Amino acid sequence: MSEVKHRALTIALLLSLAACTTQPTQPTPSRQPVTVTPGPATTLKVLAGSELQGMTGVLDRARAATGVTVEPTFTGSLDGVQQVAAGAAYDAAWFSSSNYLRTYPGTRDRLSTSEQIMTSPVVLGLRAAKAKELGWDSRPVSWQDITEAARQNRFTFAMTDPNKSNSGFSALLAITSAVDGAKRALTKDAIAGVAPQVSTFFSVERLTATSSEWLTDAFVARDKEPAGTKVDGLVNYEASLLALNRDKRLGEPLTLVYPTDGVVMGDYPLTLLDSASPTARDAYKRLVEYLRLPQVQQEIVAETLHRSVLPDVPRADAMPADLAQIPFPDSWAVVEALLHAYNDHLRRPSRVVYVLDVSGSMGEDPTRIAGLKKALHDLTGTSTTLSGEFCGFHKREEIVFLPFSSRPGKPETFTIDESDPERSLARVRRAIDALTPAGNTAIYDSLMVAHELAKPTPDRFTSIVLMTDGVRTDGAEVPDYLKFVAERAKGTTAQVFPVLFADSADQEMKQVADATGGTFIDGRSGLSEAFCKIRGYQ
Amino acid sequence: MSTHPRPRRRAGRGPQVAALVIGVLLIVAVVVYGLSSTTTGVSGASDCVDDVVPVHAIIGSEKRVYFEDSAVRDRLRCLGFTVDTEDAGSLEMAKRAKEQSGKVDVAFPGSDAAADNIKSELRTADDFAVFSSPMVIVSDNATVAALRADKSAEVVGGVAVVRLEKIIDLVAANKTWADLVGDANGTDRTRLVLRSTNPAASNSGLQLLALAAVVVSGDAGQVTPAQVPDIAKKVCPLFWEQGGKQIKSDELFREWVGQNSRIRLAFVYEAQYLAERNLPQDNARLYPNPGISSVHRVIAFTDAGKRFGGALRSDKGLADLMIKHGFRPMGNPARPSGAVDTAVTQVTAPTFEVLRELNNQITTLLDKGNGCPK
Structure with a gap:
């Protein structure tokens, strides 16, 4: 460390200590390093979920800071699992949920280290007037309430295909588990018992798509349709729904509904694949280090409206804490059984x-x-x-x-x-x-x-x-x-x-x-x- | 409900007076250090070695904060090491080390069982017991009150302890939080679970498996391979009902601290709790009864690794920093602030072979997708 730097550090320490003593209730500064040592320019080939398209700004700055260019190939969660299992030539995988790669029997041995980058729950966004009409803007709402409103045809919604996309699967899992009473983590055998209620929910689904991005765009495109044909809401990541509101892409804002009996959280693990070269490993490490910096985490929250994985980086204003979480079954057999049930019995x-x-x-x-x-x-x-x-x-x-x-x-x-x-x-x-x-x-x-x-x-x-x-x-x-x-x-x-x-x-x-x-x-x-x-x- | 954000709750620990005093001491220390560095130049204190070797270490994620501390890095540099760490679940360290064959100097797992596994997989005998940390269950006051009313938790010698056997029973009986008589408002209809990391990947989860195995075996002695199928069935609900589990202790702990979702019980290292400066308001800590302590050993693969392990084991400055980060240095009576020694029995963990077989059998049960056998 040079003498100049050393002096600067000493002054910075003194200043931060002074700040601590005058404002004892402020969150303490993070323990993370404040910079990342840049390395050689490296391109990291990443198989990624489409919802990560919103990370472009963050990844551009990551390239400037670390020398690592992320070259994403966007695909759905299930397709991603298949590609990783088949040994596709990527350095890393970055999807919204760790659960598919973790439970699919063919992928476990292909994964190297993994780092959670951010989180976002999958929730229901309803047009504000519709939410008000249903009383869902002012009181706790359960999946049972949502199913009952669907039975009475009181709203319609859009959701991605659970066979292709994690947000759709998360909603399918949440409602099935919740109707099952959340008395246990969902099992294969429990699915049939709750099929009638779950299919009631899907009877009011009006729009679907292979990816969360496309679904959002299609929902926005239909915003101008007359009240009778336009869709009342959509299931998506909290981050995408809040971004729709922030960017005023809809005629009226969406009210976000977080069911009291639980939501499924996306955990966005950036996962190095076993086959990555030493150069790619080094690039991965630099990239992850950068993405976990407190100021970068703050930018992720501010720009993409995901939640930070660092406890001392605050949530954005509209994000409630202490959400009840629906457990994601620790078994591929349940994922498979739930998809078959959806396709053959539950879906419209x-x-x-x-x-x-x-x-x-x-x-x-x-x-x-x-x-x-x-x-x-x-x-x-x-x-x-x-x-x-x-x-x-x-x-x-x-x-x-x-x-x-x-x-x-x-x-x-x-x-x-x-x-x-x-x-x-x-x-x-x-x-x-x-x-x-x-x-x-x-x-x-x-x-x-x-x-x-x-x-x-x-x-x-x-x-x-x-x-x-x-x-x-x-x-x-x-x-x-x-x-x-x-x-x-x-x-x-x-x-x-x-x-x-x-x-x-x-x-x-x-x-x-x-x-x-x-x-x-x-x-x-x-x-x-x-x-x-x-x-x-x- | 959902549309009403709750303010982020935070609580500092310790009286402000103490913080002020420590602050002043630190300022003095920094100034003195700053002055001394003007005379000794770039490499810091005069007793530092000149030759610095790079050490690549695979560490348990709970130790990440320690190695990211600039004071630790400075001290290690003074002792002749620049450390580059990557974190991994303790049970994945052998695989990571083999992937990067020849490029890893040490692995630093969190238990004897995990250390034994790495030593046998990598065929090395050199290890250095560095520090320990008892396993704790982090929680909140309302949850502890509910468990106490249920007689699942009690205060022993001034320390809140939870009877693990009762937790296993409650989870296996499909209880929700609202089913507990003592639950403050009785409205939490989510499942009663004790969150942990994946015992097949991460050491803190493995410690829960080890502890639960001893508890359900009902035997004070060493768990034998013959008992494995029966134990696997009995502890299965603890792991199935949680659903997908993280593979790093740090990620689970941060999830609890961050409060994006409500985690009422999480099985973590005492050190993580003691070192955290942003604990949630109303946080509480329980010690499991019986208890289990994790011993963290450096397994050296290279000469540099051996010297690094030796330094961590013996250097007073590093030991002081371990204490600061909530760990209990081996062979050192000093305790981190807030650490308690409970009166509860400490179990002897089953061997790695037994734990591996338990993991295999539990995985086989979970893979079937129908929960745990009755």
Whole structure:
């Protein structure tokens, strides 16, 4: 230590001691080091949850201070587990919950050290007027109260797909555990007993998505819809909900509801993977040290509205303390059982119209029709991957195939039987095998038919998947279709999810998605993966 | 309710007069040190060694604060060491050391069992017992009152102790806090749990497992391998009902201090409690009955590591700083401020092999996803 620095330190110590003696009730300064020694410029490849997109500012400053550039690849929690288990080439993983990586049997040995960076509970945000109407702005609310209000159809909400995203899974876990009476950590066997009440809650779910970020944006986009069709609230991280209020992205603020019987907390562990190189390990250490600095923790609270892991960094104003916590089951078997129960029994079932291009070009390159058939077959339960296991067709679901070429074909509807799903799935597989390419490509005539088949109903999520390998060559054109959509009453148009494939007209596909509140998915690097991804919006 | 933030509650410890006196002493000390450094130059006091070697240490997270203390770093530098630490659960240290083969000088776990494991995995015999800390249960006054009314806690020789056997029974019987007759308002319908770290990863959790194993075995003697299946079943609820557990003691303790969620009982090191300056208001500390103390040993893998272990074991300056951080240096009668010696029986922990087998069997039970067998 140089003499100058030493003097400065002495003065600083004297000043801080003076401060202590005059203001004894102030929180004492933290014991953490105040700086991080910068190291060589290193890029850390991090598999991350989408909600960490809000950390950009913090990570930019981290790069300046430490030389470590975080290169994030965003994906869902369950997909992340699968990638880590498969030994994907990342240095670290950073998701909102430690519980998936910790309990999944295939990942335990792939994890090295881990550090909790911040926390945020998953709660329900309701539009202020609706919260007032329900009396939830002024008294304690339990999950039982929420379920009862759902039974009376007094509110609607949005939530991410628990198969893809931790915020959705956390809500599913919290309500299931709470209805079970919170008498014990949730077990596999307890799930069936509470299914009727839990499915009542989900009966008022109106909007879903694969990620918390997308859900928030879709919720904001619907804010301008009339009162009858816009969604009353959404389940998300406290941090995201408070940010919506702070940034005034909605016409009226959200009231946050923290159920008294418990919430699930996100703990955001930055986890080094076993396979990281010594250079990456060193970078990880510097980054973590930086992120835990008291002033950086304060910035995280101020900018992203997460809660700090350092007890002496205060919460933001609107954050209540002493929350009751719902235990996250210490068993992958429970996670799996809860997801299967959700898909087959608890969730509001969906009706999906698949608009499938079987024009001549799909057969001229035989790999195209074969790829489509394989992707659809995977959804009938033949996929063996972890996310494949959860993205197949579910019990009670309605599937409509609308093949088209020069004109829309004959729609065929399948309902997956709750007691004998295999029989229904066998019918679906036969219909897939029967798809035969020939003729032109009447995309928009077919989409218009699809909208008639996918009219929203209170008891189902409805959506349309459009899969085409080329441009429209027959029938209505894209302006005709956009006019058709614009003229429909608000809230009566199902979202369309186009899959970009082969020679599809990407710009037009984006227009279709935007006009209907859907999103396009790139299927060029794998149709099966794309079809699986879309399932998170259905 | 939820929309009404509660003010953050904090309480200082100790009278302000004492703080003032200590403050003045510190100022004097700093000034004297500042003056002396002007004459001795860069390396500090004149009795410091010139050669400084880097030491890479894998430490239990409860010791992180100690090694982050600039006074500790200065003293270690004076003794010839710059220390670079990474923290890990005590049961994960052997794996971390192997991952970074040749680059780790010491591991510094929190129990004899964890130390034995590392020594056998890394094939080294060199260890230095540095300090100890009894395990405590941190809580709040309302919870202690509720447990006392329930006759699960009592005051023995002026110290609040909790009967671990009763806690195990309450957890296994699916009790909520509101089920306790003594619960102040009877409205907390969340489960009665004793939070700990994951015993398969972290030493403080392992200490709870060790203690619970002895308690349920009902035997004062050493737990035998033959008893393992029965003990695993009996202690299983303690770990299952908590749900997912942290892998570092520091994270659990900070969660309790931070009060984002309400933790009514957490099993931690006494040192963590004694050294914390931001304890929640109404905080309380219970000693488990029977009790268990953690012994923290440096396991050396290199020559530098051996010298480092020796210094921690014998240096008076470092020992004083250990006391400041709430630890009890080995072979030193001095006690950290606030430490108490209870009259309760201290158990002898089962061997590492027995604890590992217990962990394996408990993990197998938990993995099934249906809680614990009746």
